[in-house]
Structures are given as structure tokens and as C-alpha cells.
Amino acid sequence: MGKNNVGDEVQNKQVILRDYITGYPREDDLYISTSKIKLEVPQGSNAVLVKNLYLSCDPTMQFRMRKAEYRLSGYYYYVPGSPINGFGVAKVLDSGHPSFSAGDLVWGTTFWEEYSLIQNPEKLYKIQHTDVPLSYYTGILGMPGITAYAGIFEVGCVKKGECVFISAASGAVGQLTGQFAKLLGCYVVGSAGSQEKVDLLKNKLGFDDAFNYKEEVDLDAALKRYFPEGIDFYFEQVGGKMLDAVLLNMKDHGRIAICGMISQYNLPHPEALENLLHIAFKRLTVKGFSQRDHYHLYPKLLETVLPYIREHKLVYVEDIVEGLENGPAALVGLFSGRNFGKQLVKVASE
Amino acid sequence: MGKNNVGDEVQNKQVILRDYITGYPREDDLYISTSKIKLEVPQGSNAVLVKNLYLSCDPTMQFRMRKAEYRLSGYYYYVPGSPINGFGVAKVLDSGHPSFSAGDLVWGTTFWEEYSLIQNPEKLYKIQHTDVPLSYYTGILGMPGITAYAGIFEVGCVKKGECVFISAASGAVGQLTGQFAKLLGCYVVGSAGSQEKVDLLKNKLGFDDAFNYKEEVDLDAALKRYFPEGIDFYFEQVGGKMLDAVLLNMKDHGRIAICGMISQYNLPHPEALENLLHIAFKRLTVKGFSQRDHYHLYPKLLETVLPYIREHKLVYVEDIVEGLENGPAALVGLFSGRNFGKQLVKVASE
Structure with a gap:
């Protein structure tokens, strides 16, 4: 002291x-x-x-x-x-x-x-x-870690070989969800808001690919470029136009886990979504969740990530x-x- | 012949x-x-x-x-x-x-x-x-029956005592979902588009209550009237403003099953929803589904409903x-x- x-x-x-x-x-x-x-x-x-x-x-x-x-x-x-x-x-x-x-x-x-x-x-x-x-x-060893772990392993039930998209991918939670999905053997693409963040995702965090959403005039086209066969699992943190574009690009029976919608919190009116119908047409499962409900996973999180951190297989x-x-x-x-x-x-x- | x-x-x-x-x-x-x-x-x-x-x-x-x-x-x-x-x-x-x-x-x-x-x-x-x-x-013994059965029993996993809301409640599917939920011991309220349909729901189909959505200036207020403690399960068939109002009135961890959004199919632009954030805040599960994926339930549907039809415990x-x-x-x-x-x-x- x-x-x-x-x-x-x-x-x-x-x-x-x-x-x-x-x-x-x-x-x-x-x-x-x-x-x-x-x-x-x-x-x-x-x-x-x-x-x-x-x-x-x-x-x-x-x-x-x-x-x-x-x-x-x-x-x-x-x-x-x-x-x-x-x-x-x-x-x-x-x-x-x-x-x-x-x-x-x-x-x-x-x-x-x-x-x-x-x-x-x-x-x-x-x-x-x-x-x-x-x-x-x-x-990684606190609340964002629990959020990412719950999102990928419990809410999303992500499986090897799936096509995974992560928004706000370089943030506190996104960087972990992407690395967890990579450890599971998924194809993982992230979006972020600057070239520097995109480089981080691709060069340091091991994402298969990444793009700067601010430079895409057509988010639907961007997603089709990275997911020509569609998205199995979307880890949602931003909402609005990104979610709307993702709905167009989900595979049938795809899953979306939502832990936040940061782009929408302070708009006088949240952005209008045009593609909600695809939840029905594609039989999607959309789950909102909060780390508050998942603290029982904390021992599992530690058990999973501590060895990876020590072996430098997870970066934070x-x-x-x-x-x-x-x-x-x-x-x-x-x-x-x-x-x-x-x-x-x-x-x-x- | x-x-x-x-x-x-x-x-x-x-x-x-x-x-x-x-x-x-x-x-x-x-x-x-x-x-x-x-x-x-x-x-x-x-x-x-x-x-x-x-x-x-x-x-x-x-x-x-x-x-x-x-x-x-x-x-x-x-x-x-x-x-x-x-x-x-x-x-x-x-x-x-x-x-x-x-x-x-x-x-x-x-x-x-x-x-x-x-x-x-x-x-x-x-x-x-x-x-x-x-x-x-x-x-009841065909496609709408499978839709209603899947929606209540498999997708929604509706349980005794839950508060259930059904839109398009007097239609081919709605009237069944409501009766199934009543048979399970739920509190069930439906919305429909005329007084005659509302009377049908209350007097013939055994719904606990019903309202004419066309006569409600404030759908949020209407739902609060019937669900002062919130909705556990919403069977969604209409979309748009009704869904937006429902999102405000779901209980934490509530579930929504979507088999269609008939109010939205032909609008040049689907209605804007303001309350999607509540999927995250309330940790809701929203599932799109189609009877196409649930034909395996057909024998169970027959087994369940035929006796009720014969005993006049289900009306169609x-x-x-x-x-x-x-x-x-x-x-x-x-x-x-x-x-x-x-x-x-x-x-x-x-």
C-alpha cells in the first residue's frame, strides 16, 4: 500500500x-x-x-x-x-x-x-x-470477456466451419468474439470504422478479412463480397443500416446474437429497417442477451482463455x-x- | 366418383x-x-x-x-x-x-x-x-394447423400460466394458436380487425380478451391495458407498428415467434420500427419459422387435435x-x- x-x-x-x-x-x-x-x-x-x-x-x-x-x-x-x-x-x-x-x-x-x-x-x-x-x-477477463464468451459459445452456439460476421469488431467485445470464432475453426469477417482498425483485425487479431464500414456506400454489396454464400452467425453490436444489410445476407436458419446497438442509442429516432421480413422468410433466430445473465460462465471463460493468453494465442x-x-x-x-x-x-x- | x-x-x-x-x-x-x-x-x-x-x-x-x-x-x-x-x-x-x-x-x-x-x-x-x-x-388439420402447433409447442415452447399475445388472431393460424395456448393454461389476448372478429375471439374461441387494432390510436397503451405485467410470448403474423408496440411490452427474456408479417408484404417500404433495441435490453428471443420445417410434427398435431375436435374442445x-x-x-x-x-x-x- x-x-x-x-x-x-x-x-x-x-x-x-x-x-x-x-x-x-x-x-x-x-x-x-x-x-x-x-x-x-x-x-x-x-x-x-x-x-x-x-x-x-x-x-x-x-x-x-x-x-x-x-x-x-x-x-x-x-x-x-x-x-x-x-x-x-x-x-x-x-x-x-x-x-x-x-x-x-x-x-x-x-x-x-x-x-x-x-x-x-x-x-x-x-x-x-x-x-x-x-x-x-x-x-478479456472481465465483463467484455463474459459477453464474448456467452455470445459465441452459449447464445450463438457457433460451430466449426461456419461463416461468422462481427460488427464493431475491434472493440472490447468484438475482438474476442472474432478470435473465439477463429479458434472454433470458423471463417470470420469483421467491420470497423477506420483503416487502422481493419489492419488490426486482419494482421494482429487473425480475422480472415475485415472492412471499413464508413467507406462502403452499399453495405449489402460489401457483405455479399465477403459472404457470397451467406452468413451463418452475426454478432450484432451496432444496429441500424448494418443490421438491415445483414438480414439480406443471412443464410436460411442463420442466428443473430445482439448484445447492443451502439449506432442507435442516441438517435432521436432509430434508423428504419426494411428487411425484418427476412427473419420470417429465412427462419432466423435473433437473440438479445446481456452478460448479466451469464456470470455462471465466468469459471469456464477463465479456464478457456488463460492458457491461450499465456501461449499468446489470444491477443487483447x-x-x-x-x-x-x-x-x-x-x-x-x-x-x-x-x-x-x-x-x-x-x-x-x- | x-x-x-x-x-x-x-x-x-x-x-x-x-x-x-x-x-x-x-x-x-x-x-x-x-x-x-x-x-x-x-x-x-x-x-x-x-x-x-x-x-x-x-x-x-x-x-x-x-x-x-x-x-x-x-x-x-x-x-x-x-x-x-x-x-x-x-x-x-x-x-x-x-x-x-x-x-x-x-x-x-x-x-x-x-x-x-x-x-x-x-x-x-x-x-x-x-x-x-x-x-x-x-x-386445423393441414398447413395452418402445423404452423400453429409448431409455433406454440416447438418454436415458442409456451408454458402454463404465461401471458400470450396473438395478432391476426381470428385467422387460419391465429385462432388455433390462441386455443392451443388456452389449452396449455395461458392468459391469451388476441388482436383482430373488426368488432365481429373480436366477438368471435372472446365468445367462441375462448380467448381471455381481444381488441380491434383498427380502433386503437395507441397500440402501446392497448397492450399495457391487457398486459400490465408484460407479454411472455407473442405470436407474430402482422409486423410493422404492432410488432413495434409489442417490443415495448415484452417481459425480460420473452419470446416472439414470427411466421409472417402480412401488414408489410406490399408496402413500398416496410414500416420503420423504433423499438428493436428492446431485443437487446430485454434479452428477447425472436424466431422466424415456417411450417415447411415442421412437417415431422404432423402426426403429433393429429394426435393432439382430433380428440379435441371430436369433443368440441377446439373450434375451427x-x-x-x-x-x-x-x-x-x-x-x-x-x-x-x-x-x-x-x-x-x-x-x-x-
Whole structure:
């Protein structure tokens, strides 16, 4: 713990929500503030007090910033004037909970601040494997890992030899779904929003092919170029015109797993789809899913990916900004695709 | 066989496609013509020669009338100048096929004419149970029966106690899905396009409730009235605004089975849906399906429904027009919802 000792009162830099928003979050919807915190769990509490090391930038965080009239059921909402929260990696400094001790490394829901008192540590996972980068517990070994694993293995039931298309393919989840499908022996093509990301997919992540959707005037034609015989499985993260073009290019009995539709979240009206009829005509199965329902897969995820990570058979590309004060820009950048790989914020070293 | 004897040459009234169409079929896209036919299977052929008794009017028949640029894969197309075909009930007059003999009653694909020479009788089903109306083999005991049975029991896996919504609920398939769900012990509400149909659903078909979608200014509000806690299973046949409203009212993890979207088939551009995001947020499963993939269920369908029909625990409402010459109007009427129950044409008595 170095300079911080249990019981010390220290400065605590925080990222605060200014007010509820409509539309995309902007950097100034958040601001940095400094309060004080005592590095100690109150007597009789079963909270834990942690030092935050890495914080994850996730698209769903914007939902939690929304004005009441734009809200979705099933989400809790941030409180203006208080620090936002999200997934992160942290070190326990003091614990009132029998499952955690000072010195433990954990991942799970924490706050965007240097130190956090976490009242419900049941939602934290103790980190057992530290021979891999700790930051991976915001990505391949955390929530995005569970999403990708569930999407490919449980929701999609992807099988060897299938033709797989992945949108937002260089992102936190997409890069993993593509590599999982490749490990299964599939033909895998991804779409992304820049030439640099396309190169990453083809040269570093082992995709069979990739294209920049921003440079395609006709997404249907692009998909026909890469999938002349059609798509067996589509891992959907963007929605809108991409989904509409994919529906035209699915094989009969194809499957689509939807974990998000980032292109549609903040449009005044979502884009109109013309090709939904193909769900019926092609007898497609379209499944929405969330990692929230798949945490039981976490041990399987670790068992599967840890050896691959150690043997360098799985690559995980991270876009790490240093310093909590750079967190708001990093988070906001997600919605214009500014990130290159998994976006996260390094708050402190262990 | 009465007046017709094998070997006779007789007049054969037919319903002929004038030319390929765009948009909804109109009555004058079809015309009546009379040719001659010899009531005999040619030597060495394994065709069967049948007298058509009932012909089924099915929404998908319009696809087969379409101009090339509006076609869907997986359908064969009618030939202008030739009689259209579809499902029907017929009596075998002569057979070159070992599975059929003169006098057999069959259902399956036949032509819209008085007598048909069927070159591939493998697609005909021999009718074994004749203590129920023969016309039922175009409906509850035929293709719509398989669709409804597959939709509720196999695709939807509907369970006792679930909240089930059915659109186009008084139609050939809808009336069955609703009754199947009631037999399973579900709460079932249907939508239809007239007060008369709503009364039918509530008073004769045993639906818990029903509403006329044409009289609802706000479909979302209507669904909230009938499903204050949300919908577990939606049997989708119409698409468009109804589907969009349903997406807002599904429970988390709800299921939607889609066998058609009749409201959308002929729009220049299908209606825009705003609520597809809810597939992801609510982790819905949306499955397109077709009876084509479920013929293996036919024995189970018969086993299930025949006793209920005999005990009057299942009702099947038919809208029968008499005479082949009234077939075009009956078929075209489907697309404006003119039919009251399963639409079919009686061509002849046995």
C-alpha cells in the first residue's frame, strides 16, 4: 500500500456527473472534483475500502446518465453531484467483509475515484491469476470477456466451419468474439470504422478479412463480397443500416446474437429497417442477451482463455489512458469510435 | 366418383394468373378459363389424377405472383397463362403411384382447377380420418394447423400460466394458436380487425380478451391495458407498428415467434420500427419459422387435435366460398382482412 495506511485521511479525486443528459454524453457532462476519504471501513460495516487501479469505459454507462424520460428499465442511474460508477480493478486496503482481506486484488463494480468504499462487496470478484495484465480484468477477463464468451459459445452456439460476421469488431467485445470464432475453426469477417482498425483485425487479431464500414456506400454489396454464400452467425453490436444489410445476407436458419446497438442509442429516432421480413422468410433466430445473465460462465471463460493468453494465442488490444482526469474524454470517445481496442483508464499502480 | 369415369375427357375450369404483379393482388390479376382434361394418368407415369374438393387461400400465394425483382428466395413462382396452385383437399380418380389408389382422399399441393394431374404426389398426404369435416385439411388439420402447433409447442415452447399475445388472431393460424395456448393454461389476448372478429375471439374461441387494432390510436397503451405485467410470448403474423408496440411490452427474456408479417408484404417500404433495441435490453428471443420445417410434427398435431375436435374442445372457424369462379375474390380478400376465419374455396362435393 506504500504511502497510504489504513486510517489515513487522504485526498480523493473523483469523476462527478454534472446533470442528467439527453443524447450522447459530452466531456463536460462530467467534471473532476476532490473530496477527502478516510482509508478505513467504518466499525461494524461489511463494506470494503479499495484503491482503484483501472476503470473500464463501457457503452452502457451512458444509459445511467439519462434523463428520466429516456430511461430503460433494468438500469440504475447515476446521481448528479456524485461520482459515477462502472467496472474496474482495485486493491483492497481495508475490509469489513469476511470474503476479502487487505491486499486482495478484485474486479467488479467500483466508483470513478481514487479510493472507494464499496458497500456491497458481494459483487466483487477476487482476482486469482496475476501473471496476466491486471487491466485484462476490465476486458478479456472481465465483463467484455463474459459477453464474448456467452455470445459465441452459449447464445450463438457457433460451430466449426461456419461463416461468422462481427460488427464493431475491434472493440472490447468484438475482438474476442472474432478470435473465439477463429479458434472454433470458423471463417470470420469483421467491420470497423477506420483503416487502422481493419489492419488490426486482419494482421494482429487473425480475422480472415475485415472492412471499413464508413467507406462502403452499399453495405449489402460489401457483405455479399465477403459472404457470397451467406452468413451463418452475426454478432450484432451496432444496429441500424448494418443490421438491415445483414438480414439480406443471412443464410436460411442463420442466428443473430445482439448484445447492443451502439449506432442507435442516441438517435432521436432509430434508423428504419426494411428487411425484418427476412427473419420470417429465412427462419432466423435473433437473440438479445446481456452478460448479466451469464456470470455462471465466468469459471469456464477463465479456464478457456488463460492458457491461450499465456501461449499468446489470444491477443487483447487495450486503449489505456493514464490518469482519472482523462477518464471523461476516454468515456465520451467510445461513442465516436475514437478508442482503438478496449478503452480503459489507469488510475494508479498497485 | 359419380358422373366422372376414368378415361372420360371433361371440361376443366381453371384459375389462371394473367401476369406477374407488384403490390397486392387484385381480382383481375386472375381469370377463369376452361380447358379439357382426360381423367386418366398417362401410361407409365407415377402421377395421380385428382378431383379438387377444397382449395385453401393462403397469404404466401401472393409471393408466387410477383415480378422477378420483388421475389424472395425459397419460393417457386406461378406461370402466367397457367393455373395457380396451393394447398387443397382432393379425391384421387386415377393413380400411377403405388402409394395412392382411386378413391383416396388427400391433402397437399394441388392446382386451382376442377381436376388436376399431380406429377409429384409424394407431397400429398393421405387423409385417414374422415369423421371430421374434410375442409379442415386446409386448416386445423393441414398447413395452418402445423404452423400453429409448431409455433406454440416447438418454436415458442409456451408454458402454463404465461401471458400470450396473438395478432391476426381470428385467422387460419391465429385462432388455433390462441386455443392451443388456452389449452396449455395461458392468459391469451388476441388482436383482430373488426368488432365481429373480436366477438368471435372472446365468445367462441375462448380467448381471455381481444381488441380491434383498427380502433386503437395507441397500440402501446392497448397492450399495457391487457398486459400490465408484460407479454411472455407473442405470436407474430402482422409486423410493422404492432410488432413495434409489442417490443415495448415484452417481459425480460420473452419470446416472439414470427411466421409472417402480412401488414408489410406490399408496402413500398416496410414500416420503420423504433423499438428493436428492446431485443437487446430485454434479452428477447425472436424466431422466424415456417411450417415447411415442421412437417415431422404432423402426426403429433393429429394426435393432439382430433380428440379435441371430436369433443368440441377446439373450434375451427372457416369462411368457405362456393365455386372455383369465386376463388380469386376470396384470395384477394385475405389482404384486406375480408375473411372471417380460415378462407377457403369449395370446388366440388366428393
